[in-house]
Amino acid sequence: MNFQAALALGLPLGIGIAAIGSGIGLGLIGQGAMQGIARQPEATGKIQINMIIIAALAEALTIYAFVALLMLNSKIG
Amino acid sequence: MPHDYLARVRNATIGLAAVGAIVTATYASPLAALGLVAGAAWSLVNLALLEVLVVALLTPAASARALPRAGWAIAGMTALLAGGAWLLFHLPPLALVAGFSLPFAVITLRAVSRALLESAAWRALVRSPWRATLAVAAVILAAWWLVPSGSLGQREGGEAHPAAADSARATLSDGAPADSASHEAAVAGETHGDAAPGKSHGAAAGEEEGGAGKFPNLITMIVAANHGAPWAHTLHRIEPILFAFFVGIVVCVIGFIASRNPKMIPSGLQNGAEMLVEALYDFVGNILGPRYARKYFPLLGSLFVYIFAMNLFGILPLMDSPTSNLNVTFALGLTVFVYVQYVGIRSLGIVGFLDHLLGNPRSVTGWVLAPLLLPIHILGELAKPISLSCRLFGNIFGEDMLMVGFAALGVGMLSFKGAPDWLPGIPLHAIFFPLALLTSTLQAFVFTVLATIYILLMLPHEDHGHEEEAHAH
Numbered sequence: 001m002n003f004q005a006a007l008a009l010g011l012p013l014g015i016g017i018a019a020i021g022s023g024i025g026l027g028l029i030g031q032g033a034m035q036g037i038a039r040q041p042e043a044t045g046k047i048q049i050n051m052i053i054i055a056a057l058a059e060a061l062t063i064y065a066f067v068a069l070l071m072l073n074s075k076i077g
Numbered sequence: 078m079p080h081d082y083l084a085r086v087r088n089a090t091i092g093l094a095a096v097g098a099i100v101t102a103t104y105a106s107p108l109a110a111l112g113l114v115a116g117a118a119w120s121l122v123n124l125a126l127l128e129v130l131v132v133a134l135l136t137p138a139a140s141a142r143a144l145p146r147a148g149w150a151i152a153g154m155t156a157l158l159a160g161g162a163w164l165l166f167h168l169p170p171l172a173l174v175a176g177f178s179l180p181f182a183v184i185t186l187r188a189v190s191r192a193l194l195e196s197a198a199w200r201a202l203v204r205s206p207w208r209a210t211l212a213v214a215a216v217i218l219a220a221w222w223l224v225p226s227g228s229l230g231q232r233e234g235g236e237a238h239p240a241a242a243d244s245a246r247a248t249l250s251d252g253a254p255a256d257s258a259s260h261e262a263a264v265a266g267e268t269h270g271d272a273a274p275g276k277s278h279g280a281a282a283g284e285e286e287g288g289a290g291k292f293p294n295l296i297t298m299i300v301a302a303n304h305g306a307p308w309a310h311t312l313h314r315i316e317p318i319l320f321a322f323f324v325g326i327v328v329c330v331i332g333f334i335a336s337r338n339p340k341m342i343p344s345g346l347q348n349g350a351e352m353l354v355e356a357l358y359d360f361v362g363n364i365l366g367p368r369y370a371r372k373y374f375p376l377l378g379s380l381f382v383y384i385f386a387m388n389l390f391g392i393l394p395l396m397d398s399p400t401s402n403l404n405v406t407f408a409l410g411l412t413v414f415v416y417v418q419y420v421g422i423r424s425l426g427i428v429g430f431l432d433h434l435l436g437n438p439r440s441v442t443g444w445v446l447a448p449l450l451l452p453i454h455i456l457g458e459l460a461k462p463i464s465l466s467c468r469l470f471g472n473i474f475g476e477d478m479l480m481v482g483f484a485a486l487g488v489g490m491l492s493f494k495g496a497p498d499w500l501p502g503i504p505l506h507a508i509f510f511p512l513a514l515l516t517s518t519l520q521a522f523v524f525t526v527l528a529t530i531y532i533l534l535m536l537p538h539e540d541h542g543h544e545e546e547a548h549a550h
Contacts, residue, residue, distance in 0.1 A: 049360075052523075054521040056468070056519060057523070057527075060370060060464060060468040063468055063475070066471050067403075067467045067470065070474065
């Protein structure tokens with residue numbers, strides 16, 4: 001296959017695989033946050049803020065794959 | 078006062094003739110411009126002579142000098158007639174006639190405007206700002222529909238009008254109608270004339286394939302209208318910089334207005350600004366500790382407000398978020414990186430900074446591991462601006478692409494064969510406006526928090542103890 005076909009196949013696949021890791025990570029973050037809130041409901045505010053920060057960090061990994069797709073997008077066809 | 082009135086008409090005619098001559102010389106020929114000026118001058122001289130004649134004949138007093146003066150005026154007008162005939166042979170007649178009619182146009186316009194401005198309808202319109210805003214919006218919308226599509230409409234025929242109303246409807250469908258209409262009117266009116274804003278809006282929105290297309294913004298429209306001009310090309314290349322500066326100016330102006338005449342018990346804009354600053358300061362203080370928060374808060378707070386404003390600008394009509402461009406986000410990331418290194422060197426000293434990079438070797442194990450830790454730390458430091466910029470860029474650009482894709486989908490939904498030209502698409506991308514708001518806030522917040530944490534990691538490590546003290550209460 002030529003490189004365009006390889007790119008067109010590989011780039012979305014890359015995002016999909018990156019999303020697996022991000023999904024698992026975000027799920028773990030959410031689980032920890034929910035347990036913390038369940039144990040101590042009055043700390044909900046602090047737990048939520050930290051959860052959101054860490055969630056953005058975990059989500060960024062998929063965004064890196066997305067940025068890679070955007071950079072190579074013009075080379076497909 | 079007739080003299081006063083005619084003098085004003087004369088000045089207005091001279092101004093109009095000058096401007097008209099420049100425009101005619103640019104877009105037609107210089108000879109036509111000369112004809113315009115000559116026609117206007119001829120008409121003015123004629124009017125002056127006529128004034129002398131009328132004053133001489135109708136003033137009751139000083140009738141002794143009246144008749145000679147009237148005679149001179151009539152002779153002058155005859156000579157002027159001959160001169161006019163000569164001019165008609167040597168200059169383009171259309172320009173001459175146009176120049177000749179300039180004073181009369183001025184007189185007519187003065188009369189019409191006077192009648193309009195003192196009418197009851199105008200006064201009723203101007204009394205309430207909402208009515209005036211609606212009137213301006215109606216004028217702009219009318220121009221939107223009526224201005225013939227030039228080079229923009231031929232990109233795709235049917236989509237020109239539909240997406241114009243589609244985007245207008247999209248902006249009108251979420252949020253107060255008057256607010257967005259007036260904002261759209263204000264933005265379009267304040268920065269640019271309303272020459273075909275909707276056509277290019279529709280044209281470019283219709284041709285989105287999700288590749289590199291975005292919603293058209295003000296600068297893209299100006300560039301498309303002047304396709305091929307070198308300054309338009311430059312404008313297109315520096316578009317994110319212009320928007321970044323514009324957002325900065327807007328934020329500065331709002332801050333300036335909010336901090337003018339500060340009251341002890343704040344209200345309105347000052348109250349909102351104080352709430353924001355206090356919340357940010359508390360948050361940064363929780364991370365950095367009270368001693369360093371005061372020092373680094375100006376940068377961190379400004380980062381949050383600026384990035385938040387830039388992200389939100391993408392949702393506004395005719396605007397584009399500068400952070401949807403990797404160059405802008407990388408500039409922000411680079412700024413944070415350089416500043417963090419500067420903070421490290423400044424507060425730790427060069428030796429302490431190198432010690433920090435080597436992982437604070439204190440024992441034999443530490444010294445053995447130091448050459449391993451140095452590249453790890455350096456790579457970690459270099460990864461920080463890249464991750465910051467890519468995260469912000471990816472989120473904001475991805476959100477933009479999402480909305481563009483759904484807007485194209487909505488336009489495509491109503492573009493069946495035989496669809497009338499004026500049928501706008503369904504504004505499907507309006508569903509993602511709340512998501513865009515969430516992402517904008519969140520990404521600005523995360524950028525600020527990460528910058529704070531990077532600064533914290535660079536500061537002398539014994540301050541971690543201080544931070545726990547701050548957490549304790």
